[in-house]
Each structure stands twice: as structure tokens, then as C-alpha cells.
Amino acid sequence: MSKKVLVLGEVRDGALRNVSFEAIAAGKKVAEGGEVIGVLIGESISGLADQMIHYGADRVAVVENEKLAQYTSDGYSQALLAVVDRENPEAIIFGHTALGKDLSPKIASRLQAGLISDATAIEEDGGDIVFTRPIYSGKAFEKKKVSAGLVLASVRPNNIAPLEKDDSRSGDVYPVNTDIKDIRTIIQEVVRKTAEGVDLSEAKVIVAGGRGVKSEEGFKPLQELADVLGGAVGASRGACDADYCDYSLQIGQTGKVVTPDLYIACGISGAIQHLAGMSNSKVIVAINKDPEASIFSVADYGIVGDLFEVVPMLTEEFKKLKVATS
Amino acid sequence: MNIYVLLKRTFDTEEKISVANGQIQEDGAEFIINPYDEYAVEEAIQIRDDKGGEVTVVSVGNEEAEKQLRTALAMGADKAVLINTEDDVENGDQYTTAKILAEFLKDKEADLIIAGNVAIDGGSGQVGPRVADLLGMPYVTTITEIKIEGESVHIVRDVEGDSEKIETKLPLLVTAQQGLNDPRYPSLPGIMKAKKKPLDELELDDLDLDEDEVEAKTETIAVFLPPKKEAGRILEGELSDQVQELVNLLHSEAKVI
Numbered sequence: 001m002s003k004k005v006l007v008l009g010e011v012r013d014g015a016l017r018n019v020s021f022e023a024i025a026a027g028k029k030v031a032e033g034g035e036v037i038g039v040l041i042g043e044s045i046s047g048l049a050d051q052m053i054h055y056g057a058d059r060v061a062v063v064e065n066e067k068l069a070q071y072t073s074d075g076y077s078q079a080l081l082a083v084v085d086r087e088n089p090e091a092i093i094f095g096h097t098a099l100g101k102d103l104s105p106k107i108a109s110r111l112q113a114g115l116i117s118d119a120t121a122i123e124e125d126g127g128d129i130v131f132t133r134p135i136y137s138g139k140a141f142e143k144k145k146v147s148a149g150l151v152l153a154s155v156r157p158n159n160i161a162p163l164e165k166d167d168s169r170s171g172d173v174y175p176v177n178t179d180i181k182d183i184r185t186i187i188q189e190v191v192r193k194t195a196e197g198v199d200l201s202e203a204k205v206i207v208a209g210g211r212g213v214k215s216e217e218g219f220k221p222l223q224e225l226a227d228v229l230g231g232a233v234g235a236s237r238g239a240c241d242a243d244y245c246d247y248s249l250q251i252g253q254t255g256k257v258v259t260p261d262l263y264i265a266c267g268i269s270g271a272i273q274h275l276a277g278m279s280n281s282k283v284i285v286a287i288n289k290d291p292e293a294s295i296f297s298v299a300d301y302g303i304v305g306d307l308f309e310v311v312p313m314l315t316e317e318f319k320k321l322k323v324a325t326s
Numbered sequence: 327m328n329i330y331v332l333l334k335r336t337f338d339t340e341e342k343i344s345v346a347n348g349q350i351q352e353d354g355a356e357f358i359i360n361p362y363d364e365y366a367v368e369e370a371i372q373i374r375d376d377k378g379g380e381v382t383v384v385s386v387g388n389e390e391a392e393k394q395l396r397t398a399l400a401m402g403a404d405k406a407v408l409i410n411t412e413d414d415v416e417n418g419d420q421y422t423t424a425k426i427l428a429e430f431l432k433d434k435e436a437d438l439i440i441a442g443n444v445a446i447d448g449g450s451g452q453v454g455p456r457v458a459d460l461l462g463m464p465y466v467t468t469i470t471e472i473k474i475e476g477e478s479v480h481i482v483r484d485v486e487g488d489s490e491k492i493e494t495k496l497p498l499l500v501t502a503q504q505g506l507n508d509p510r511y512p513s514l515p516g517i518m519k520a521k522k523k524p525l526d527e528l529e530l531d532d533l534d535l536d537e538d539e540v541e542a543k544t545e546t547i548a549v550f551l552p553p554k555k556e557a558g559r560i561l562e563g564e565l566s567d568q569v570q571e572l573v574n575l576l577h578s579e580a581k582v583i
Contacts, residue, residue: 073455073465098485102467105420105455114421114543117450130547136447139343140350143548184464189491199486205582229583240504247470247505248487253339253446254361254504262582273339280552283580285572291560300558301575303568310569317573321583 001127002034003090003151006083008103009040009052009060010095016048018202019095019155021055021162026155027093028056028163029122030129037061037087041079043069049173056163059172061087067180070190071099074183077106082178084111089150091129096154097201104154113150120159120259137253137276157202158259193246198232200249205231205262208251208278211238212267212288212307219245221311222266228318234258234278236268252277264314266307270295287311327379327474329370330434332427332441332453333398335391336360339446345549359394362442365502368509369472370440371402377474379437380404384430386423388412392525399520400512406525414530419542420448424456426540429533431461436497443468443501451501458499466492468503 007027009020027036038052038060049060063079080103084092092107094100096118108115120141121132128145131153135142146152200206207226209219219233226233234256235249251258253273263281268274270286270293278284279298286299287310296302303310337343338356345351359367370381382405383398385391395406409426411418431439439458444451451467458465470489471482474496481492484503512520530537561568576583 098468101451102455105424105452106459106465108421108452109424109456109459112421112543114419115450115452116544117452133449135449135549136337136343136350137449138552140345140549140551142546142550144544144546146543147545149543185466185492185494187490188493190485191489191491193487193489201486246487247503248484250504257449262576262580272342276339279555283576283582284558285576286558296560297557298555300555300580301572302558302560303565303572304560305565305568309565313566313569314573317569318583321573321577 002032003030004035004037004087005031005091005093006037006039006087006089007057007093008080008095008100009038009048010097010099011040011042011045011048016051017095017097018162019097019157020052022157022160023093023095023155024052024056025163026119026122026153026160027091029124030091030093030151030153032124035059037089039063039080039083041068041076046173046175053169053171054165054167057171059174061174061176063176063178065180067183070187072183072185072187073102073106074185075180076103077110078178078180080107081110083176086176091151091153094154096156100154104152108152111150111152113152114146115152115154116144116146117154119153119155122160134257134280137257138280139276156259158204193248198230200232200234200251200256200258203232203258203260205229206234206258206260207231207264207266208234208236208268209239209244209266210236210268211242213239213244216244218308221308221315225264225311225315225318228315228322229262231260236271236274265295265299266311268295269293270298327373327377328435328437329374329379329381330431330436330439331363331366331370331381331383331398331403332439332457333363333367333383333385333394334360334442334445335385335387335394336445336447343551345551348549350549357390357394359397360442360445362444362446362502362504364509365504365506366440366442367398367401367403368507369502372507373438373474382407384409384427386411386426389527395525396520397512399523399525400516401510402516405523408525408527409533410527410529414537415540417542417545418540419544420450420452420456421543422540424453424460426530426533426535427453427457428460429535430528431457438496439463439499441499441501443503454499454501461499463497463499464494465499465501466494467501469500470503470505472500
């Protein structure tokens with residue numbers, strides 16, 4: 001049964017995040033031939049609407065307001081609900097990002113709807129839209145559907161491939177005007193710690209360090225490798241607990257669960273809690289001095305050796321490869 | 327300060343997960359307070375010690391969650407409430423849990439409600455914001471710092487590695503992120519005291535809720551384990567050759583670079 005689906009686009013540093021294009025692809029699946037309507041919320045963001053259409057949206061609703069310059073759950077929920085009012089959709093898709101995680105439960109609550117969070121795959125099965133999602137931080141998976149009413153879902157970055165971009169697609173871009181009032185949480189300041197702008201949850205490549213990195217300083221070669229690969233740096237709990245890095249980098253059962261194309265584990269022994277957070281990465285490389293380290297049991301490729309020797313050599317090799325292939 | 331903490335009993339993070347008959351097997355597994363809820367309990371205790379008042383820990387589940395509630399009492403919470411849904415709710419979801427909690431909380435005049443930002447089993451992170459919405463309260467998720475001055479609340483929240491500084495007011499619901507504090511271990515005197523602290527048990531009836539009103543909006547069709555990874559290749563030879571081989575493999579075989 002074809003459905004009308006809203007897909008919330010997410011803007012970061014003036015550009016749409018990749019997860020928004022993945023969410024459009026998810027929306028297309030859920031729509032089963034129905035209409036996919038992109039939603040953009042912000043201050044001056046209408047210029048990005050065409051891009052949503054190029055990636056598969058049929059139309060785009062734009063809610064612009066100076067009070068929406070920064071994300072707040074109060075502001076964004078009013079804006080999105082205004083679009084819901086106007087369009088009466090049968091499904092809404094979010095990215096499972098900080099914003100999506102914060103906003104989607106509120107929208108679900110408002111609409112008294114079921115919400116399937118953190119979906120990694122979507123399929124049609126006997127007339128139902130069925131979502132696959134990790135549970136126990138990826139130690140297991142479940143298949144879930146919304147039994148009645150509106151279908152709300154958030155999709156995990158890096159798991160659902162975006163549709164191919166088609167610049168020839170066109171569609172209606174229209175404003176939705178609504179009063180934004182009573183914002184109860186005021187953002188005073190945003191402190192950017194992720195200097196390179198590659199977010200862990202969306203990174204295609206992650207270079208992660210464990211206790212073997214030995215110090216804050218020890219993360220430097222990992223960062224250099226990540227930079228060459230356009231990736232992000234992550235860490236095990238051990239490294240965070242030892243104060244080598246910020247907790248925001250932690251990957252594992254507590255911390256972030258990531259599924260990059262390439263995960264390079266450096267000096268990480270591979271405690272079960274850490275494996276839960278990364279073992280569904282597409283390709284895993286382990287570098288560890290201890291040949292018995294359990295990280296090797298999930299690694300596709302392993303090098304037994306000192307990370308402080310191996311990592312800089314890897315960085316050099318990737319640089320060479322880059323030159324050779326560019 | 328009238329503080330409520332939302333707490334869930336979960337599998338110990340050390341546990342391996344096994345599935346039989348389409349369900350996660352719980353036999354013999356160790357259970358703990360969901361680690362993010364543990365930060366919530368700790369923060370609530372610290373705020374109470376600073377500002378006065380009372381900390382009540384609430385859990386929706388079955389009677390086995392009493393153990394985790396007692397642990398929270400031993401850490402220093404004042405009261406615990408178990409909303410036992412064993413007889414009434416067969417397949418609840420986040421809608422179910424949030425509805426029950428909100429119904430319980432609606433007349434409690436909570437100044438502050440603290441929850442974990444996500445449970446490590448279900449992993450949806452929905453219940454906190456849903457409860458706040460049902461109570462008409464503002465909420466801030468994934469907080470790493472909270473300071474309360476009168477009615478004003480200053481919060482630092484983690485946003486994918488960046489931090490946001492937020493000003494808001496009580497009453498409020500927040501969800502705890504790692505880094506908020508270091509949860510204490512219950513002390514022996516704490517454990518002794520906890521035995522005498524009140525742990526009330528309620529059922530849906532006590533909240534004037536029907537099973538229909540909390541019926542789940544979603545349905546689990548299947549539970550399964552991820553495909554087993556085949557053992558990978560440990561490279562051999564001179565380190566520099568290994569590194570070169572690895573780069574070639576990633577480029578031509580795995581095609582990720």
C-alpha cells in the first residue's frame with residue numbers, strides 16, 4: 001500500500017548531512033510508490049531543497065524562522081508538526097543522529113505513534129514494512145514493524161545506501177509558515193570539539209585507539225592516519241577511562257555503536273563491550289602487540305606489532321596510494 | 327528538590343547474547359542497572375546532597391528489578407517504586423513504558439527527572455523524551471554536566487562529540503550521558519540501610535490504567551544473532567611488507583579505500 005512519507009533533512013554547517021540522503025532512500029522504501037516529501041527546518045535553508053529532490057524527494061516543505069537557527073526540541077517539533085498538519089503523512093523518517101534521537105521520540109509522543117529507532121535495514125514483507133535494528137548494542141538484531149497508526153522510524157547513518165543523485169529531477173519547494181513560540185531550552189553556546197568535522201557515527205573510516213595508545217599524545221599518529229583516510233578517531237573505554245581522550249570518542253556497549261566501511265583498531269584488546277560497538281563494521285583491521293588479543297577474532301586483517309611503528313607506516317602507504325590513484 | 331530517577335534492569339555488559347525460539351535467553355545471565363541509569367542515580371544523589379530533598383527511583387518491569395532498585399537505594403536513593411507489569415503487559419514497547427511512567431509521575435510534582443539517555447539492551451533512547459512530552463516538561467538529552475541555581479538550570483550536553491551549553495528551568499527531565507559523573511559503589515552501611523528503605527510495588531490498576539491504554543504501537547517479529555564473522559587473516563613477514571600488503575588488500579580485495 002503506497003504511503004505518503006515525510007523525511008526530515010538535517011543541516012550541519014550549511015550542508016545537508018549524508019544521513020539525510022540515506023533517510024530519503026529509506027523513505028522511498030517505506031512509501032512503496034507513494035510520495036516522499038522532504039522537510040527542511042532552519043533559518044535560511046531553502047537553497048538546500050533541490051538537493052533533497054535530486055536524491056529522490058518528490059517535493060520539499062521548508063519551515064524557515066529565525067527561532068529555528070539552532071536545533072531545539074521545542075522549536076523543531078512545532079515546525080515539523082506544522083508540516084504534519086498540512087500533509088497528513090502516513091510515515092516520518094529521521095536520521096538516527098543526535099538531532100533525530102532527541103526529536104523523534106517527542107514527535108512520536110505527540111502523534112501517539114510507534115517509533116522504530118536506529119533501523120539498519122528496511123524491507124517489505126507480506127504487506128508490512130519491516131525494519132531491522134540492532135539490540136544489545138549489536139550483539140543481536142531484531143525485526144520490527146509498527147502495528148497500527150503512523151509509522152515513525154530513525155535510520156542509522158551508513159547503513160542504507162542513498163539513491164543515485166539525479167540532477168534532472170525537479171519538484172515543488174514550498175514554504176510552511178508557523179509561529180514558533182515557547183522555546184524552553186536556550187542554547188547559549190556550542191563548543192566544537194570535533195575539529196575536522198568528521199563525525200564518528202557518519203565516518204566511513206574510523207581509527208580507534210585503546211590502552212595501547214598509552215597517552216593523549218599517543219593519539220596523534222592515529223589522528224594523522226584518520227586525516228589521510230578522511231576518517232574520524234574513536235577510542236575504547238580503556239583509553240577514555242585512562243584520560244587519554246574524551247568520552248565522546250568512546251565506542252562500545254556504553255558509548256557509540258559504529259558501522260564504518262573500515263575500522264582500524266590500534267592497541268585495543270577487544271573486550272566484549274567494545275566488540276559490541278564495532279564488530280558490525282564492514283572491514284576490521286586490528287593492530288596489536290599481543291597475538292592473543294580477542295580483537296583479532298573479529299578482524300578481517302590483523303598485524304601483530306607495535307602500533308607506534310605500524311600506524312605511521314600505514315599513513316605513509318596510504319599517502320602513496322592516494323598520489324598513485326589521484 | 328523532589329527528584330525522580332527512571333531506572334531499567336538490563337543484561338550485564340559482559341554477557342554474551344544467545345537466542346532460542348526467537349527470544350533472547352535470560353537464563354543464568356547477570357543483570358545490572360542500565361549503565362546510563364546508574365549515572366542518573368549518582369547525579370540525583372549528588373544534587374540531593376547539595377540542595378536537599380528526596381530521590382525516588384522508579385522502574386517498570388517485573389519483580390526481579392527489585393534487586394537493581396535495592397542497589398540504587400544502597401547507593402543513596404531514598405525511595406524506590408517498582409511498577410510491576412508482569413501480569414498486565416505482555417509485549418510492551420517504549421510507548422507502553424513512557425505512558426506508564428508518565429501516569430505514575432503526573433501528580434508527583436517532580437522538580438527534576440533523570441533518566442539514562444539509552445538502555446543498552448533495547449537501545450531506542452525513546453522513553454525519557456516521551457515521558458517529558460507526556461508530562462509537558464522540557465527535556466535535555468545526553469547531558470554531561472548540570473548545575474542548578476534556584477529555578478535556573480545550566481546544562482552541558484554532548485552532541486556527537488561537540489558540547490552545547492543550555493539554559494533552562496525546572497521542572498525538567500534530563501537524560502544522562504557518559505562523563506556526567508563516576509557512579510559510586512554501594513557501601514556496606516549503604517547496603518544495610520537500603521534494606522529498611524521503602525520499596526513500593528504498584529500495578530497498572532493502581533495507576534488507573536487499562537492494558538488497552540498502554541498497548542504497544544510496535545511489534546517484534548524476529549530476534550536473531552548477527553552472522554558469525556569468519557576468522558580473518560593475520561599478516562606475516564617483515565613489518566613494512568605487512569603494511570604494504572594490508573594497504574593493497576584494503577584497496578583491491580576489500581575495496582574500502
